[in-house]
Amino acid sequence: MRRRIDVLVCSGAACVSAQSAAVRAALEREIDARNLHDEIRLVETGCMGPCELGPVLLVYPDGAFYIRVAPEDAGEIVEEHFLKGRPVRRLLWESPDARRIAEGKKQVPFFEKQHKTVLSNCGEIDPESIEEYIAAGGYEALGRALTESGPQKLIETIIASGLRGRGGAGFPTGVKWRFVAQESSPVKYVVCNADEGDPGAFMDRSLLEGDPHTVIEGMQIAAYAVGATHGYVYVRAEYPLAIKRLKHALAQARASGLLGPNVLETDFSFDIEVRIGAGAFVCGEETALIASIEGERGIPRTRPPYPSSSGVFGRPTLINNAETWGNIRHIVLNGAEWFSSIGTSKSPGTKVFALSGKVSNTGLIEVPMGTTLRELIYDIGGGIPDGKALKAVQTGGPSGGCIPAEHLDTPIDYESLQELGAIMGSGGVIVMDEDNCMVNIAKYFLEFTCDESCGKCVPCRAGTRQMLNILDRITKGEGRPSDIERLHSLAETVVETSLCGLGRSAPNPVLSTLKHFGDEYRAHIEEHSCPAKVCTALIRFVIDAETCKACDKCRPVCPVTAISGTPGTPPYRLDAEFCVRCGRCAEICPFGAIHIETGPVKRDI
Amino acid sequence: MKLEELRQIRERASKELTLRKGDARVRVVIGMGTSGIAAGARDVMAAFLDEISTRNLTDVVLTQTGGRGLASSEPVVEVHVEGEHTVVYGRMTADRARQVVVEHLVNGNAVSDLVIEVRE
Numbered sequence: 001m002r003r004r005i006d007v008l009v010c011s012g013a014a015c016v017s018a019q020s021a022a023v024r025a026a027l028e029r030e031i032d033a034r035n036l037h038d039e040i041r042l043v044e045t046g047c048m049g050p051c052e053l054g055p056v057l058l059v060y061p062d063g064a065f066y067i068r069v070a071p072e073d074a075g076e077i078v079e080e081h082f083l084k085g086r087p088v089r090r091l092l093w094e095s096p097d098a099r100r101i102a103e104g105k106k107q108v109p110f111f112e113k114q115h116k117t118v119l120s121n122c123g124e125i126d127p128e129s130i131e132e133y134i135a136a137g138g139y140e141a142l143g144r145a146l147t148e149s150g151p152q153k154l155i156e157t158i159i160a161s162g163l164r165g166r167g168g169a170g171f172p173t174g175v176k177w178r179f180v181a182q183e184s185s186p187v188k189y190v191v192c193n194a195d196e197g198d199p200g201a202f203m204d205r206s207l208l209e210g211d212p213h214t215v216i217e218g219m220q221i222a223a224y225a226v227g228a229t230h231g232y233v234y235v236r237a238e239y240p241l242a243i244k245r246l247k248h249a250l251a252q253a254r255a256s257g258l259l260g261p262n263v264l265e266t267d268f269s270f271d272i273e274v275r276i277g278a279g280a281f282v283c284g285e286e287t288a289l290i291a292s293i294e295g296e297r298g299i300p301r302t303r304p305p306y307p308s309s310s311g312v313f314g315r316p317t318l319i320n321n322a323e324t325w326g327n328i329r330h331i332v333l334n335g336a337e338w339f340s341s342i343g344t345s346k347s348p349g350t351k352v353f354a355l356s357g358k359v360s361n362t363g364l365i366e367v368p369m370g371t372t373l374r375e376l377i378y379d380i381g382g383g384i385p386d387g388k389a390l391k392a393v394q395t396g397g398p399s400g401g402c403i404p405a406e407h408l409d410t411p412i413d414y415e416s417l418q419e420l421g422a423i424m425g426s427g428g429v430i431v432m433d434e435d436n437c438m439v440n441i442a443k444y445f446l447e448f449t450c451d452e453s454c455g456k457c458v459p460c461r462a463g464t465r466q467m468l469n470i471l472d473r474i475t476k477g478e479g480r481p482s483d484i485e486r487l488h489s490l491a492e493t494v495v496e497t498s499l500c501g502l503g504r505s506a507p508n509p510v511l512s513t514l515k516h517f518g519d520e521y522r523a524h525i526e527e528h529s530c531p532a533k534v535c536t537a538l539i540r541f542v543i544d545a546e547t548c549k550a551c552d553k554c555r556p557v558c559p560v561t562a563i564s565g566t567p568g569t570p571p572y573r574l575d576a577e578f579c580v581r582c583g584r585c586a587e588i589c590p591f592g593a594i595h596i597e598t599g600p601v602k603r604d605i
Numbered sequence: 606m607k608l609e610e611l612r613q614i615r616e617r618a619s620k621e622l623t624l625r626k627g628d629a630r631v632r633v634v635i636g637m638g639t640s641g642i643a644a645g646a647r648d649v650m651a652a653f654l655d656e657i658s659t660r661n662l663t664d665v666v667l668t669q670t671g672g673r674g675l676a677s678s679e680p681v682v683e684v685h686v687e688g689e690h691t692v693v694y695g696r697m698t699a700d701r702a703r704q705v706v707v708e709h710l711v712n713g714n715a716v717s718d719l720v721i722e723v724r725e
Binding site for chain 1: 606607608611612614615618619621622624625629632634635636637638639642650654666667668669670671
């Protein structure tokens with residue numbers, strides 16, 4: 001009997017953490033119990049995007065999209081929906097009307113504005129099935145490249161497409177290919193940089209988990225174009241699921257004659273090895289990554305020579321980011337013109353973003369370049385939860401910067417973001433609301449880069465430490481009037497004199513917050529006040545004598561017994577000297593009688 | 606594997622993804638409310654699935670819906686052919702289902718004596 005329903009169970013890492021495997025098992029049991037296993041197929045897919053709402057299920061052909069499914073829901077879904085044809089409304093996104101359910105997930109605003117190219121298979125096919133990848137058009141681009149195009153034409157196509165590196169710097173991909181192709185070495189390498197280390201970034205991981213073959217195919221096409229015979233995927237050990245699925249995909253491709261000697265029975269031979277990194281942020285820098293592949297300690301070296309002439313083991317090496325590789329097969333299949341018609345003229349194509357922070361729909365998304373931050377955060381991200389106001393958007397992780405709310409209509413492309421003091425980066429987007437202290441945010445990112453600095457060059461090793469010390473004292477209310485100027489001059493030195501991109505971009509979060517949120521720095525230094533009421537040294541909890549009902553809820557939760565009072569006899573008292581500012585009293589107070597104050601203590605005279 | 610073999614695999618395997626494409630020419634919707642099931646809608650569905658599968662009709666998808674209040678005519682089946690009126694069949698049986706697949710889905714002629722409604 002023919003199958004009539006495909007149930008796609010998201011098995012991206014976020015849904016896996018939310019127990020998607022248990023949901024899958026429960027569905028399987030319920031389907032078996034009703035003897036429906038011939039009619040219904042369960043498929044595990046990669047990330048579908050809305051990670052916040054996991055585990056999610058997508059049911060075809062009607063396209064119903066279930067969110068936050070628990071194993072206990074499986075019986076109802078199978079009985080009501082799969083057997084009787086009535087989708088379980090309480091689990092559907094937004095409980096749309098019947099017509100919308102029938103029309104599928106594209107009607108959900110989160111998906112409606114997206115333009116999935118690199119992620120077109122992610123969440124739609126089983127990443128562990130090479131047949132499904134082939135059915136979705138996989139390896140056709142490789143086949144055409146090997147039999148029809150020829151290396152020269154492939155490089156010209158990639159140059160003409162205008163594709164730029166998706167790792168963040170935005171260097172024209174095709175030009176890089178040409179550099180490597182022009183080298184006359186008998187041994188050349190192709191490398192996939194999947195050493196994604198930015199806090200809040202999960203684009204490369206999701207791509208490798210959801211559609212590993214697409215990365216493999218991109219690397220193969222490039223290897224053929226530049227004359228490489230060996231490839232490496234450098235991926236961090238923190239990504240066990242991505243590594244597992246990638247290795248599985250490589251083995252499948254090898255077994256099918258799509259990877260290894262004489263690919264597709266042509267003269268082209270190429271194989272890929274997985275190199276697992278120990279999770280040092282600096283290994284995302286290409287020269288450090290190469291050192292790590294060679295078995296050396298992952299520290300960068302000066303360039304030139306660039307990897308295109310002297311990379312892995314001193315051989316010409318082509319390094320591209322995982323998402324860049326994910327674009328290649330689409331360009332080969334659809335042509336350079338098709339690609340450059342998407343996005344903006346200087347930044348063509350789409351970009352994958354990992355949306356996180358204070359936004360309703362956190363998750364993985366893909367939009368055309370030139371989409372505005374407002375569309376990203378409000379239309380796709382669903383806006384800021386709890387009715388709070390958006391304050392800033394952080395792009396590019398620790399190397400990027402904060403963009404204030406007034407620049408929300410900036411189109412996202414490499415140049416526009418740079419003008420604002422941020423960078424495109426690899427695609428991490430962190431949304432901040434009024435409760436985020438920008439000085440504290442800058443400190444957080446600098447802590448990260450300071451910690452991850454490899455220590456080879458002084459400006460990065462010592463400069464970031466000195467900047468961090470200054471930020472630390474500012475957030476403790478011990479800032480000095482000269483600190484802002486000192487931060488500026490230190491930042492300038494670190495940017496100009498650091499050896500590699502890590503140091504050169506590390507001051508960005510500080511510089512961009514100084515530029516756009518200078519008032520907050522001054523408030524910390526001059527008034528000892530934290531306007532967002534975050535920095536614990538600058539805030540105090542106060543019980544409002546008028547509102548307090550002496551209900552005695554706050555007193556027992558205080559971990560340091562700083563609250564005293566008699567039940568029924570308001571007001572309670574909070575001893576600021578003992579208070580550790582954990583905020584538990586304010587959280588539990590049913591009357592909102594405990595609030596936070598900052599700045600100098602106001603006394604009635 | 607040669608490129609031609611790859612394309613053959615694609616041909617075969619693409620059937621696996623038909624349901625997910627959402628570009629089917631024909632959509633058959635079976636009323637599977639309580640009264641529909643009581644009147645034998647499961648058998649009707651099984652017959653549809655079997656016949657569609659035997660004839661290898663890759664552009665047909667089968668979905669279900671709840672009861673539509675036509676209890677006296679159950680099992681009820683709607684056939685949506687792209688660009689044509691929706692045809693509703695009533696009092697379906699497994700045999701009639703097979704008849705609808707052959708005459709309506711394949712040959713393009715609605716089985717008029719089973720039709721209970723035609724909608725724009």
